[in-house]
Amino acid sequence: MATAIFSVRRGGREGGEMVDYQTQVTEGMVVLDAVHQIQAETAPDLACRWNCKAGKCGSCSAEINGKPQLMCMTRLDTIDVTQPVTIEPMRAFPPVKDLISDVSWNYEVKKRIKKFKPRPPDAEDGTWRMQQEDIDRVQEFRKCIECFLCQDVCHVLRDHVKHEEFIGPRFLVYTAALEMHPLDTENRTEELKDAFGIGYCNITKCCTKVCPEHITITDNAIIPLKERVVDEHYDPLKKLVKLFRKK
Secondary structure, three states, X not given: OEEEEEXXXXXXXXXXXEEXXXXXXXXXXXXXXHHHHHHHHOOOOOOOOOOOOOOOOOOOEEEEOOEEEEHHXXXXXXXXXXXXXXXXXXXXXXXXXXXXXXXXXXXXXXXXXXXXXXXXXXXXXXXXXXXXXXXXXXXXXXXXXXXXXXXXXXXXXXXXXXOOOOOOHHHHHHHHHHHOOOOEOOOOHHXXXXXXXXXXXXXXXXXXXXXXXXXXXXXXXXXXXXXXXXXXXXXXXXXXXXXXXXX
């Protein structure tokens, strides 16, 4: 058993300060355990969002020593507890209280994305035919637990505050799951180009690095979407074809 210091952000929407708490840590503990222990011992009013404690609900997202992580999946034996461990709410979103951020913006963004629109069935019995590889391609994107860590680490949202112009990696993944679905017929490239701001992403892969579900966000979702936008709107041959068709 050892003693560790945790520097935790305290305060509401305005202001806020880092407050140090000292507590005992033992083998096998995760950061969320330490937060609960601090609540039990010295700070019962410390606000913290959590649910499953198994890395599947995405509720306990925070910044631990400046890195966006799930508190329930960050073991203390992977952190240098000889130095104060900082715990803060996600910076890309407005603080509510202590370790809780207001992530409601994300749900408003999701409403703006065109919904799934399937093509007519291939057979009279109402079923479809598709290749297994096409099905497998979008399965990875369904693992997302909407922890919004990728949104938090994205510099377009975190540093440049482009929330009105860029939907962020989480919703580029969501759009990719729809666009690449073998039955979907909707076209979202116009929105990706303009309203969703896909051009702001410069492929740093920071979103992929923080994803607790290990979704290859950049290579498998964002880059293919960028390619679709380029093919649809910037390909000179396609532009010529469209021009002659109008005539």
